Amino acid sequence: xxxxxxxAMFSGAKNKANNITxxxxxxxxxLTMPALAAxxxxxxxxxxxxxxxxxxxxVRGIFGSLKAANLLKRTDERIVDVIVAExxxxxxxxxxxxxxxxxxxxxxxxxxxxxxxVTIRGVSENLILLNGRSTAGPGRGGISLDDFPASFLKxxxxxxxxxxxxxxxxxxxxxxxxxxxxxxxSEPLVAITLDGEYADKTENVAPNFTAAIGNSWDLGDAGTxxxxxxxxxxxxxxxxDEYFNKVDLQDDIDLDGDGTxxxxxxxxxxxxxxxxxxxxxxxxxxxxxxxxxxLQWAPTSEELNxxxxxxxxxxxxxxxxxxxxxxxxxxxxxxxxxxxxxxQLQNYDLSGVLVIPKTWSDFTTSxxxxxxxGGEWNITDNxxxxxxxxxxxxxxxxxxxxxxxxxxxxxxxxxxxxxxxxTASMTNGGGIPSYVFEDTGMLTNPDNLVFREFYHKTLxxxxxxxALRFDFKIHDVGVDFISAIKTGVRxxxxxxxxxRFDLKPNGNTLKDSYKKAKNADGLYSPTWIxxxxxxxxxxxxxxxxxxxxxxxxxxxxxxxYNVYDAEKLQDAEATYLLAQQMLAGTTYxxxxxxxxxxxxxxxxxxxxxxxxxxxxxxxxxxFDDITAVVGGRYIQTELESSIVDSVDSNGNKxxxxxxxxxxxxxxxxxxxxxxxxxxxxxxAAAKVMRRADFDELSPALSIDNSLVTGTxxxxxxxxxxxxxxxxxxxxxxxxxxxxxxxxFYKDVNSFTQTDSSCLADSSTISGQNTTQWNNICLLNTAGxxxxxxxxxxxxxxxxYVDAQKAAGRTGIVIDTDVNGxxxxxxGLELGYQQQFSFLPGIWAGLGVNxxxxxxxxxxxxxxxxxxxxxxTANTQVYWEGEEVQLRLAYNWRDRYLDxxxxxxxxxVGALGYNVFNQNDPSADNYDPTVGNSYREDRGQLxxxxxxxxxxxxTVVANAVNLTGEPIVYTTELxxxxxxxxxxxxxxxxxxxxx
Numbered sequence: 001x002x003x004x005x006x007x008a009m010f011s012g013a014k015n016k017a018n019n020i021t022x023x024x025x026x027x028x029x030x031l032t033m034p035a036l037a038a039x040x041x042x043x044x045x046x047x048x049x050x051x052x053x054x055x056x057x058x059v060r061g062i063f064g065s066l067k068a069a070n071l072l073k074r075t076d077e078r079i080v081d082v083i084v085a086e087x088x089x090x091x092x093x094x095x096x097x098x099x100x101x102x103x104x105x106x107x108x109x110x111x112x113x114x115x116x117x118v119t120i121r122g123v124s125e126n127l128i129l130l131n132g133r134s135t136a137g138p139g140r141g142g143i144s145l146d147d148f149p150a151s152f153l154k155x156x157x158x159x160x161x162x163x164x165x166x167x168x169x170x171x172x173x174x175x176x177x178x179x180x181x182x183x184x185x186s187e188p189l190v191a192i193t194l195d196g197e198y199a200d201k202t203e204n205v206a207p208n209f210t211a212a213i214g215n216s217w218d219l220g221d222a223g224t225x226x227x228x229x230x231x232x233x234x235x236x237x238x239x240x241d242e243y244f245n246k247v248d249l250q251d252d253i254d255l256d257g258d259g260t261x262x263x264x265x266x267x268x269x270x271x272x273x274x275x276x277x278x279x280x281x282x283x284x285x286x287x288x289x290x291x292x293x294x295l296q297w298a299p300t301s302e303e304l305n306x307x308x309x310x311x312x313x314x315x316x317x318x319x320x321x322x323x324x325x326x327x328x329x330x331x332x333x334x335x336x337x338x339x340x341x342x343x344q345l346q347n348y349d350l351s352g353v354l355v356i357p358k359t360w361s362d363f364t365t366s367x368x369x370x371x372x373x374g375g376e377w378n379i380t381d382n383x384x385x386x387x388x389x390x391x392x393x394x395x396x397x398x399x400x401x402x403x404x405x406x407x408x409x410x411x412x413x414x415x416x417x418x419x420x421x422x423t424a425s426m427t428n429g430g431g432i433p434s435y436v437f438e439d440t441g442m443l444t445n446p447d448n449l450v451f452r453e454f455y456h457k458t459l460x461x462x463x464x465x466x467a468l469r470f471d472f473k474i475h476d477v478g479v480d481f482i483s484a485i486k487t488g489v490r491x492x493x494x495x496x497x498x499x500r501f502d503l504k505p506n507g508n509t510l511k512d513s514y515k516k517a518k519n520a521d522g523l524y525s526p527t528w529i530x531x532x533x534x535x536x537x538x539x540x541x542x543x544x545x546x547x548x549x550x551x552x553x554x555x556x557x558x559x560x561y562n563v564y565d566a567e568k569l570q571d572a573e574a575t576y577l578l579a580q581q582m583l584a585g586t587t588y589x590x591x592x593x594x595x596x597x598x599x600x601x602x603x604x605x606x607x608x609x610x611x612x613x614x615x616x617x618x619x620x621x622x623f624d625d626i627t628a629v630v631g632g633r634y635i636q637t638e639l640e641s642s643i644v645d646s647v648d649s650n651g652n653k654x655x656x657x658x659x660x661x662x663x664x665x666x667x668x669x670x671x672x673x674x675x676x677x678x679x680x681x682x683x684a685a686a687k688v689m690r691r692a693d694f695d696e697l698s699p700a701l702s703i704d705n706s707l708v709t710g711t712x713x714x715x716x717x718x719x720x721x722x723x724x725x726x727x728x729x730x731x732x733x734x735x736x737x738x739x740x741x742x743x744f745y746k747d748v749n750s751f752t753q754t755d756s757s758c759l760a761d762s763s764t765i766s767g768q769n770t771t772q773w774n775n776i777c778l779l780n781t782a783g784x785x786x787x788x789x790x791x792x793x794x795x796x797x798x799x800y801v802d803a804q805k806a807a808g809r810t811g812i813v814i815d816t817d818v819n820g821x822x823x824x825x826x827g828l829e830l831g832y833q834q835q836f837s838f839l840p841g842i843w844a845g846l847g848v849n850x851x852x853x854x855x856x857x858x859x860x861x862x863x864x865x866x867x868x869x870x871x872t873a874n875t876q877v878y879w880e881g882e883e884v885q886l887r888l889a890y891n892w893r894d895r896y897l898d899x900x901x902x903x904x905x906x907x908v909g910a911l912g913y914n915v916f917n918q919n920d921p922s923a924d925n926y927d928p929t930v931g932n933s934y935r936e937d938r939g940q941l942x943x944x945x946x947x948x949x950x951x952x953x954t955v956v957a958n959a960v961n962l963t964g965e966p967i968v969y970t971t972e973l974x975x976x977x978x979x980x981x982x983x984x985x986x987x988x989x990x991x992x993x994x
Contacts, residue, residue, distance in 0.1 A: 060087055062878045062885055063835050063847055067736035070833065072155070077620075077629050078670050079161040079684055079726050079742065081105075085154050087993065090193075092887075093942070094208075094958060094987065096156060097145040100175065101891050102874050103158050104740070104829045104851035109867070112238040112284055113961060113982025116146040120158060121744060122825050122855045122868030123172025125690070130177050131309060134167060135370050136392035136463050140693045143368055143394070145175070147313050149232035149290045151193060151210040154180045160744070161684035161726050162668050164616035164631035165471065165486060169690045171722045171746070180214065182226025182296045183305065188215040188994075189228075195956065195989020200964075201239040201545055202283055202983065208234045216296075223299040230292035238985075239283045241547055243432050243558075244978035246276035246904045247971055248774070249914035250794060253345075255333045266343020267912025272975050273345055274426070275329055276772070276904070277435055279558040281543065282321035283566075284363070289314045303378040311370045319361040320566035322541055324443065324558045326424060326435075327771055328798070329353035336427075344975045351423045355442055356771065357449065359403040359564040366396040384473040391466050398459040401572055402705070403564040405529065406452040406514055407442070413523035417515055420448040424557075431551030432979060435558055443561035444540065450514045450526035451534065454579040455705055456503040456572050458598070463694070465494040483627075484620040489613070496608040496694045500702075503576070504599040505590040509705070510579065511767060517588035527582045529562060534578055539565045549964040549981040602644040602653065606698040608715075610691075611638045618668075625674045632667040637691065641715035643700045658699070658715045664689050678733055684726040692717040696817045701759075703812055706769035708776055709903070710759070712816045723747045728829075734838075740831040748823045755818045756901075756919055758811035760785045765808055773801040775813070775903055782808035788923075789813060789916050791907075815901065825865060827855035842881060849876040861918075861928035869894040869937075883948045892939035898969065902933040904978070908971045929972040936968040952994055958987040 068084040081103045085091050093099035097115025101108045108115040109124065120126050128135050128142035135142040157176040159166070166174070190213050197206040214228030249270040255262045264271035290313040298305035329350030336347045374388030407420035422439035441448065471488035502509065514526040529538055542560040569575055576594040583589055590597060618631030638661050645656035668686035675681055695702075696713040703710035728742035758777035770776060778790045778801075792801050804810050835847040853872040857865035871894040878887040900918070907914045909930035917923055918930050943959045966981035 061880050062086060062092070062887060063736065063845075063880060065092060066833055066847070066849055067835075069155075070732065070736055070738050072157075073738075074680070074730065074732055077627065077672065078159055078163060079682055079728055081158045081160070083156045087191075087991075090991065091150040091153060091156070093944075094150055095146055096148060096150045096153070096175075096177065098942075098960070099150065100145070100156065100158060102849065102851075102876060102889065104742075104831045104874075105160070105173075105744075105827075105853045105855075105872075106158060107867070107869060107872055107893050110982070111146075112240050113985070114146050114238065116144045117141070118145065118158075118175060119867045120160065120173030120175075121746070121827060121853075122857055122865055124867040125693070126172055126175055127167070127169055128175050128177070129167075130311065130370050131179060131372070132176060133370070133372055133388070133390045133467065134392060134465060136368055136394040136465055138364075138366075138394060138396050138461050138463060139695070140169075140691065143313070143370075147288065147315060147366075147368065148177065149210060149230070149234075149288075149313075151212070151232055152179055152230045152290070152292050152311075153177050161670055161682075161724075162666075162686050162688060163629050163670060164618040164633040164666070164668055165488060166633075167490070168612075168614060168633060168635050168664070168666060168688070170688050171690045171720060171724075171748075179230075179292065179294060179309070180228055181307065182214055182228045182294055183216050183224060183298060185214050185216050185226060185228070189213065190994040191992070193956075193989060193991045195987050197236065197985055197987045199236075199238050199983035199985050201241070201543075202237045204237040206234065206236040208232075208236075208987075208989070214294075221300060223297060224302075226294075226296045228292075228294045230290075232288070232290040234288045235285070236288075237283065237285045238983050239281065240980065240982045241543075242278075242280045242282075242978065242980045243547065243550075244278050244280075244904060244969070245274040246772075247272055247274055247975060247977045248905075248907050249273070249912055250331075253331060253333060255337050255339075257333070262339070264339045264343040264345070265341070266339070267910065267973065268914075270912050270914060271339055271343050271345050272908070272971075272973060273331060274433075274975075274977070275326075275350060277326040277424075277426070277433075277558060278323065279556075280321070280323045281541070281546065282319055284317065284319050286315060286317040289316075304375065306375040307373070309370075309372045312367070313369075314367045316365050317363060318567075318570045319363045320570075321360045321362070322561075322563050322566060323358040323360060324561055324563075325356040325358070326350075326558065327354050327356060328421075329424065332423070334425075342973050342975050344973075346428045347426065349423055349425050352421045353424050354407050354419055354421045356407075356452075357405045357443060357561055357563045359566050359569050360401065361566060361569055362398070362400045364396055364398045366394060368392075368394045382475045384475075385471065387468075387470045389466075389468050391464070393464040394462070396461045398461070399572070400455075400457050400459070401569050401575070402453065402455040403569050403575060404452040404455070405449045405563070406512075406526075407448050408450045408514060408526055410447040410528060413519055413521065413525040415523055417524055417526070427553060429553030431553060432547050432556060434552070434554030435556045436554075437557045440557075443557065446528055446530035446535075446562070449529045449562065451529070451579075451582055452512060452514050453510045454503070454575060455509065455511075456576070456594070456598075457500060457705075459498065459500045461496075461498045463494070463496050465492055467492045481621055481623055482619055483622040485617070486620070486631075487615075487617040489615050491614075492610075492612045494608075494610045496606070496610070498604070498606040498694075498698075498700075500601040500604040501598040502601055503594065503597055505588070505592075505597040507599070509767065510583075510588065511705075511769065513583060513586075513588050517583055517586035519586055525586070531582070533581050534564075537565055537568050537578065538562055547966075547979070547981065550966040550968075550979045602647060603701050604703075605644045605653065606694070606700045607642040607655070608694050608697055609640045612636065626671065627674075628669065628671040630669045632665055634663070634665050635689075636663045637661065637719075639697065639715060641698050643698065660715050660717075662718065664719065664721070675729075678731055680730045680732075682726070682728045682730070685724070687721070687723050689719045689721045691719045692817070701814070703761075706772075707761070707764050707767050707812055708769065708772070709813045709815070712814050714816065714818065717817065721749055723749070734834065736833070736835055738831060738833040740829070742829040744825075744827055744829070746825040748825070755816045756789050756916075757787050757814050757816070758785060758789055759814045760808075760811050762808070764810050764812065765805060768805055768810060768812075770798060770801050770805060770810075773798045775906075776801055776805075777811045777813050778804055779809045779811045785811065787920075791916065823857065823859045823865065825855065825857040825868070827853060829853050842879075845880045847878050847880075849878075850874065861921075863900065863928055863932065864897050866897050866900065869896040885944075885946045887944045889942045889944075890939060891942075892937070894937045895934055895970075897932060898935040899931070899933045901931045903931075905933055905971045906931040908932075908973060908975075910972050912973075932972040933977070934970045934972075936970055938965055938967060940965055952992055954991045954993075956987070956989055956991055958985075960985040960987075 216226035372390035909927035
């Protein structure tokens with residue numbers, strides 16, 4: 001189930017007057033302030049500044065940034081947290097997501113150890129906005145946070161309570177990234193950063209360059225014109241090491257050979273067994289180039305301004321990825337075998353195992369753009385109108401390639417191929433288990449390894465949204481307690497499409513070519529890896545720093561292996577030519593080029609058109625000590641989802657289109673009560689919604705290369721709908737001090753859950769890979785799909801599954817998202833910030849920023865929501881003097897449910913049935929916890945330092961994941977099944993500002 005598929009998208013689109021009032025008043029408080037900050041009276045004076053008086057925007061230093069963020073939070077009408085750049089083009093962290101994790105209630109998800117997305121109050125799908133408008137990414141949420149340069153931004157808002165003017169689609173919170181507008185500049189600006197980032201696993205130094213230039217010009221009677229431009233370039237290389245096992249439950253075994261079964265102490269009289277040990281090591285080189293341009297013009301009256309914003313980000317690169325999978329094996333106990341406290345068998349041998357070395361690459365290149373043209377007009381002192389047209393677009397190409405081997409004993413051409421197996425000894429200790437093969441050449445001897453398959457696919461995804469909005473605001477309506485009324489409309493038109501091409505020479509993949517491709521004599525003649533055609537394309541992998549963070553229990557043979565060179569695999573054309581040579585003269589012979597043999601998978605084609613119309617009205621109320629924003633937003637959604645019904649004789653797609661229309665009314669209330677000059681109390685309530693992601697809205701089938709699993713959506717999915725409440729208290733004290741507390745509650749009355757079924761498909765008879773036979777669903781009747789998932793037992797094994805496959809009684813497990821029941825999220829947030837300026841001497845530069853979040857959630861099946869840690873804590877301790885700034889930041893989050901349908905642990909649940917049945921409560925052996933995978937608690941320590949050489953030049957240094965903390969994954973029964981670790985990253989560079 002996925003109650004977690006309820007992400008958020010609170011648009012922070014605000015009118016110009018409000019934006020300048022908040023941002024300008026805050027930042028003027030820190031007018032080029034020295035590192036030790038201004039006198040305490042400066043804040044009071046700044047709060048009195050009117051928007052019309054704002055001319056200079058400048059913040060310097062850590063304290064200046066935190067103080068500015070506090071004032072933005074204090075003066076906002078919503079419940080919001082803000083990050084402010086410490087200087088032009090300098091967020092507190094080099095990555096936006098990593099900066100946001102310092103905010104109360106925010107946790108991040110990482111890829112290769114780099115933050116790429118956020119969860120806000122436990123909701124993992126949040127919309128990313130740029131200057132209050134939506135951005136385009138591969139899905140509903142917008143651009144990935146690691147794809148947009150942090151150096152382009154002046155502030156980042158995390159908005160937790162919506163107002164009616166905000167774009168619908170939020171259930172948790174919105175990240176609104178804001179860039180500098182040219183007319184905010186009072187003098188010419190040039191800012192340049194050049195640094196190098198060292199990653200300790202790849203031992204690579206990545207260049208990172210950013211530059212910003214801007215100015216505004218007084219054109220006399222023609223008004224004022226401003227322009228600002230940004231460019232950023234990064235070429236980063238990172239590595240991720242992963243080690244994981246399959247875990248299942250088996251009957252108790254006789255450990256000591258005395259004829260008596262030893263009791264494991266595990267659930268339902270079973271013991272936990274680890275098999276299918278796997279090592280995956282992936283190095284990714286990612287090149288990012290980004291551009292930003294903003295133009296703005298205002299006439300001499302300054303009652304009107306027009307702007308043009310243009311932003312573009314391009315990602316390119318490649319992967320060198322390797323995987324070693326150890327398959328099968330029968331448990332053989334040893335003298336040192338035992339059951340641990342969780343009922344897991346430790347220290348044993350597996351006889352009859354085989355290994356599958358794989359070289360693979362799954363990389364996405366993309367280009368995203370976000371452009372807008374708009375205007376704001378103060379018609380009178382009381383009336384404002386604004387309008388904007390924007391277009392956001394994402395074009396992605398995912399390229400997935402594999403070059404797989406198979407352990408076959410060397411022989412002359414024959415019809416009787418023998419799989420090479422060995423006995424593996426697994427010994428546990430600290431960290432990665434020791435894993436030793438009886439055959440020392442299991443992964444290196446060319447007599448044992450043959451070419452199995454070259455697989456290649458491309459997946460193209462286009463996502464484009466056009467949006468048009470108009471807003472009208474009137475300040476004086478003749479009612480004393482109504483300070484303003486705002487209303488507006490917004491129209492969007494979005495097209496989403498996805499199509500897939502697979503390498504299928506002669507209409508089939510090259511799967512298992514070693515035992516299917518026959519020579520002229522009708523015999524199998526596999527290609528061993530020392531064949532002159534491919535021998536020069538192989539390399540031996542043995543990285544000296546593998547799993548240096550997790551640690552090793554001893555020798556592990558899975559870390560040294562011969563495998564096809566991944567850099568060669570990135571050249572798919574060259575690899576295709578090698579495969580063509582190897583298969584020449586066989587029944588799998590290929591003619592033509594790679595492009596000639598790429599076949600479109602019309603069954604995976606998706607096209608979605610979504611149109612929305614929204615109208616809102618909100619009232620700004622002022623009762624002296626109590627202010628409020630109240631109103632509602634009404635939205636109509638029209639959806640058309642198309643898949644391919646057939647292809648005509650000319651190759652044209654004949655589409656089958658389904659439609660779904662619905663409407664929502666979303667009332668909201670934000671109330672601020674001024675208890676005193678220093679203390680505010682806020683209350684917010686709202687109904688919010690989020691539409692399902694595009695993959696979930698298409699009934700197109702997406703099936704994996706092995707024909708074992710797949711996914712399918714439905715255009716009839718209703719949005720996720722939530723009613724939420726917030727209550728907070730904020731106490732501001734001293735010079736920039738803050739003490740805050742908030743409680744929140746979300747009542748979810750609509751979410752999706754995963755419904756699994758077994759799909760009958762004739763292609764499984766010849767194309768299904770049965771290596772992992774225990775993941776394959778069995779059909780009661782050949783050719784007839786069924787709702788129940790039935791897997792072969794351990795006693796039945798591979799031979800039974802192969803026989804069922806030949807008879808057409810194996811299917812494909814299809815996961816479909818359907819609307820489910822209800823759930824809830826509730827929690828507490830605490831925050832504290834203070835600069836200890838009252839301390840003597842240099843200690844006056846010491847400060848702290850800390851927060852804690854408690855979040856609890858529950859689904860109808862009793863499981864918590866995904867990605868919600870009950871306890872999360874963040875602490876920053878910093879010191880800054882006249883020239884030097886130091887910061888030590890620690891982020892920690894508690895254990896949380898990471899996935900509910902993990903294939904490697906899909907039969908492991910609290911009840912110990914060893915059966916995958918999490919969908920039907922009325923069925924025998926129902927256990928909603930099977931397949932649960934948890935990410936264990938983890939902390940990360942980051943460090944940064946900067947030295948202002950003079951007013952123009954600064955040296956900066958950063959360290960991310962300083963202590964090298966790995967990620968550990970466990971089952972519902974607390975047994976470890978996976979480890980993952982990524983680079984420590986160290987950055988050194990120089991910033992120049994003129």
